[in-house]
Amino acid sequence: MAKRVCRYVCAFIFLIIGLALIFLSLFLLPVLRDAFVNKSLHSDAVLKEGSVAFKEWKSPGSxxxxxxxxxxxxxxxxxxxxxxxxxxxxxxxxxxxxxxxxxxxxxxxxxxxxxxxxxxxxxxxxxxxxxxxxxxxxxxxxxxxxxxxxxxxxxxxxxxxxxxxxxxxxxxxxxxxxxxxxxxxxxxxxxxxxxxxxxxxxxxxxxxxxxxxxxxxxxxxxxxxxxxxxxxxxxxxxxxxxxxxxxxxxxxxxxxxxxxxxxxxxxxxxxxxxxxxxxxxxxxxxxxxxxxxxxxxxxxxxxxxxxxxxxxxxxxxxxxxxxxxxxxxxxxxxxxxxxxxxxxxxxxxxxxxxxxxxxxxxxxxxxxxxxxxxxxxxxxxxxxxxxxxxxxxxxxxxxxxxxxxxxxxxxxxxxxxxxxxxxxxxxxxNKTTCDEFRDKVYKPIEIVNDVRWGLVGLGGAMTAVSVILLGYWMFRSRKRGYEPLSSLPRLSTQDV
Incomplete structure (x- = not known):
């Protein structure tokens, strides 16, 4: 019984982690990415000493x-x-x-x-x-x-x-x-x-x-x-x-x-x-x-x-x-x-x-x-x-x-x-300028996006595995005549 309970608990934890990764990737990472982009824009797209925009505005590179x-x-x-x-x-x-x-x-x-x-x-x-x-x-x-x-x-x-x-x-x-x-x-x-x-x-x-x-x-x-x-x-x-x-x-x-x-x-x-x-x-x-x-x-x-x-x-x-x-x-x-x-x-x-x-x-x-x-x-x-x-x-x-x-x-x-x-x-x-722009602006965003979709894939895989295992174990339990977890007696404070 303890082994079966442990199995279910692990599967539920795996499921929660998978869902958390999906939520983090789809909702939290884009917010962090956009915050990073806006911070970069405030650093390089405004006219101030040392910014990319100021350098181009003062003396065009092309x-x-x-x-x-x-x-x-x-x-x-x-x-x-x-x-x-x-x-x-x-x-x-x-x-x-x-x-x-x-x-x-x-x-x-x-x-x-x-x-x-x-x-x-x-x-x-x-x-x-x-x-x-x-x-x-x-x-x-x-x-x-x-x-x-x-x-x-x-x-x-x-x-x-x-x-x-x-x-x-x-x-x-x-x-x-x-x-x-x-x-x-x-x-x-x-x-x-x-x-x-x-x-x-x-x-x-x-x-x-x-x-x-x-x-x-x-x-x-x-x-x-x-x-x-x-x-x-x-x-x-x-x-x-x-x-x-x-x-x-x-x-x-x-x-x-x-x-x-x-x-x-x-x-x-x-x-x-x-x-x-x-x-x-x-x-x-x-x-x-x-x-x-x-x-x-x-x-x-x-x-x-x-x-x-x-x-x-x-x-x-x-x-x-x-x-x-x-x-x-x-x-x-x-x-x-x-x-x-x-x-x-x-x-x-x-x-x-x-x-x-x-x-x-x-x-x-x-x-x-x-x-x-x-x-x-x-x-x-x-x-x-x-x-x-x-x-x-x-x-x-x-x-x-x-x-x-x-x-x-x-x-x-x-x-x-x-x-x-x-x-x-x-x-x-020219190509050199475009390559430098891609490395400085696009590459960090692409890395974040790659991590994001990687976590979505990992979270999706963990969620899918958890659901499949839980379904399989519940099916086996019913087939062998085991009581489902919901029908097991619950501990109370008086039992401790």
């Missing part, structure tokens, strides 16, 4: 390139005199290595905010650019953008006829089209017209270029972002940009807000149903990115985010975009307010734009989403961005307007957009 292609207009005379469609040929791509240097980094508000000055510099990469391309020698014909700014100001009534003639006299080349090297067009040139317009507060700089290299504005003004130590969801969010807490270019408080991160990373624990927000300094505004697909890079699962089409709709289709003066065709971002020139951004080759723009230009290839769309691939657990292609095309509006003696030079032109250049600001984590 090489960042500006890949630039320009459009050369081959029939400028016909465009000006016969309303011909611009015919363009593409030159490029020209590769420039981007070097970001954040200086004067200072933590404020008890470590909740970090402020800094940003220095952007771009260095031509001869090794990546085709040998027949030389940006210092390659000449292109393109719209004279500073002069187009003067034309735009006159058409809008901000200049009178006498002022127009005076500005034309100041211009180095007062024609609608102008020739420049790729370097001059991309990084800037100076002439008497741009100098005068800058002094008269009609242009933001005395030098005109599509992009700024070694910008003094960034050296002299502080920007600031949230560190995330008090709220992980706020990490990297802009507080101010170039000394401004809000902008003044757009129509309304919301449009002038400086929201989002700079795109280096997002907040941890991303969900594929949520949009993320980035502040794009080259567009002078914040924009939403929406989840498009799940992708992977060197076995790291990533969320791919793209610009939603509604961000590029005009106000007749999406009324909220009237805040950003989306008054023309769809597929454009109107930058005439911040740049004081009729500049419109689109996706390269007018991807997702009104087909009229593509039909009004000859020589341009058809758009391809894989090559022309902006995309950012972020790892959902940490919010770190592993792959990015920020693709934008610069276009300038050529407006037909009749004046005395064709003073503007645009009496016989077609009212259309003329593409000038497009860029792909790109960076991608």
């Amino acid at each position: 090489a960042v390139y500006y890949v630039i292609s320009v459009y050369n207009v081959t029939n400028a005379d016909n465009v000006m005199n016969t309303k011909a469609k611009p015919n363009v040929t593409e030159l490029g791509p020209y590769y420039y290595r981007e070097h970001k240097n954040k200086t004067n980094v200072t933590f404020t508000d008890n470590g909740k905010v970090v402020k800094y000055k940003l220095h952007d510099m771009y260095v031509f990469d001869r090794t990546k650019t085709a040998s027949h391309l030389d940006p210092d020698k390659d000449l292109i014909t393109c719209l004279n953008v500073p002069y187009m700014a003067v034309v735009d100001q006159y058409i809008k009534g901000k200049l009178n006829y006498v002022e127009l003639l005076g500005l034309k006299a100041l211009a180095k080349d007062p024609s609608v089209f102008i020739k420049h090297t790729v370097t001059e067009l991309v990084w800037g040139y100076q002439d008497s017209l741009t100098e005068f317009l800058h002094k008269d507060n009609k242009l933001p700089s005395s030098t005109f270029g599509l992009f700024a290299n070694d910008s003094s504005a960034d050296w002299t003004s502080y920007s600031s972002v949230r560190t995330g130590i008090d709220d992980l969801n706020s990490v990297g969010q802009f507080v101010s940009w170039r000394g401004k807490n809000s902008l003044s270019y757009w129509n309304g408080t919301y449009a002038n807000m400086i929201n989002g991160t700079d795109g280096t990373f997002f907040h941890p624990h991303l969900h594929n149903q949520e949009d993320v927000v980035v502040f794009v300094d080259s567009l002078y505004r914040s924009t939403n990115l929406t989840h498009q697909a799940n992708v992977s890079q060197y076995s790291i699962s990533l969320y791919r985010y793209v610009i939603p089409k509604w961000e590029l709709q005009n106000r007749t289709v999406y009324s909220a975009n009237s805040m950003w003066y989306a008054n023309w065709f769809w597929g454009l971002l109107n930058l005439s307010a911040p740049l004081s020139a009729p500049v419109f951004m689109s996706k390269p080759h007018f991807l997702d734009a009104d087909p009229e723009f593509l039909t009004n230009v000859t020589g341009m290839k058809n758009p391809e989403a894989e090559q022309d769309d902006t995309m950012m691939d972020a790892e959902p657990l940490t919010g770190f961005v592993f792959n990015v292609h920020k693709r934008l095309q610069v276009n300038v509006r050529l407006q037909q307007h009749s004046t005395t003696l064709n003073a503007l030079g645009v009496s016989n032109v077609r009212d259309t957009l003329v593409p000038v250049a497009y860029i792909d600001q790109t960076a991608s984590a």
